[in-house]
Amino acid sequence: MSVFRFQQFSVLQARSGMKVCTDATLFGAMAPVAGGEKVLDIGTGTGLLALMAAQLGAGNTTAVELNRATFEEARINFGNSPWAEDIHAVHADIRDYAAYTNERFDLIISNPPFFERHSKSPDDLRNLARHTDELPYAELLHCAEQLLAANGKLYLLLPVMAVQQVQKEAEELELFLYRKINLKGYERNTAKVAALLFSRIATGFQETTLTIYRSDRVYSKDAEGFLSPFLLRFAPRTRTA
Numbered sequence: 529m530s531v532f533r534f535q536q537f538s539v540l541q542a543r544s545g546m547k548v549c550t551d552a553t554l555f556g557a558m559a560p561v562a563g564g565e566k567v568l569d570i571g572t573g574t575g576l577l578a579l580m581a582a583q584l585g586a587g588n589t590t591a592v593e594l595n596r597a598t599f600e601e602a603r604i605n606f607g608n609s610p611w612a613e614d615i616h617a618v619h620a621d622i623r624d625y626a627a628y629t630n631e632r633f634d635l636i637i638s639n640p641p642f643f644e645r646h647s648k649s650p651d652d653l654r655n656l657a658r659h660t661d662e663l664p665y666a667e668l669l670h671c672a673e674q675l676l677a678a679n680g681k682l683y684l685l686l687p688v689m690a691v692q693q694v695q696k697e698a699e700e701l702e703l704f705l706y707r708k709i710n711l712k713g714y715e716r717n718t719a720k721v722a723a724l725l726f727s728r729i730a731t732g733f734q735e736t737t738l739t740i741y742r743s744d745r746v747y748s749k750d751a752e753g754f755l756s757p758f759l760l761r762f763a764p765r766t767r768t769a
């Protein structure tokens with residue numbers, strides 16, 4: 529059984545097309561949760577981001593997942609967590625969900641499919657998780673605009689090569705990029721993904737870069753600061769007599 533264990537919860541990931549990875553975990557750890565927000569996780573997969581938002585203090589979280597098997601696995605993960613009453617799993621296409629719900633969210637988070645027009649894996653679940661065929665960026669943005677509260681924030685993890693396109697499409701919906709955090713593995717690397725924050729209000733733009741590792745398997749101080757409440761390697765050690 530494939531299980532990834534964190535300090536306060538565990539993630540069963542046998543059925544999900546995308547497993548727990550460093551980029552997604554860091555993205556979740558950096559989520560702009562101040563406390564008490566109503567959060568929507570689009571394409572929850574294993575439920576990782578919803579669980580991390582709950583640990584950060586979200587008031588309640590709705591986690592929408594299209595694939596039935598993956599949805600069932602996420603629901604198990606939520607039920608086994610300390611926040612079983614605060615996270616609601618929904619089996620639906622986000623476009624259908626946006627059409628019928630009256631809910632509006634303070635924070636929408638998504639680690640959406642990354643690749644358009646690229647060669648595909650033989651694994652159907654992995655294809656669904658990694659490609660935009662099922663939910664193009666423009667449709668994701670349209671759904672987010674429908675579901676976002678007036679003062680809400682949209683938080684996305686995207687490949688750097690897609691940022692310009694997504695930023696333009698978001699502005700057409702009056703969603704404005706105001707923070708971009710480029711994530712790169714080592715100082716010598718070029719950033720391949722970025723964490724993006726959008727709001728309905730056009731404000732100043734800030735761009736920074738976060739280096740994840742300072743040496744092999746050793747996190748940078750910045751990354752450690754975000755990940756230390758989550759990863760087991762940073763859990764306080766219990767003293768024995």
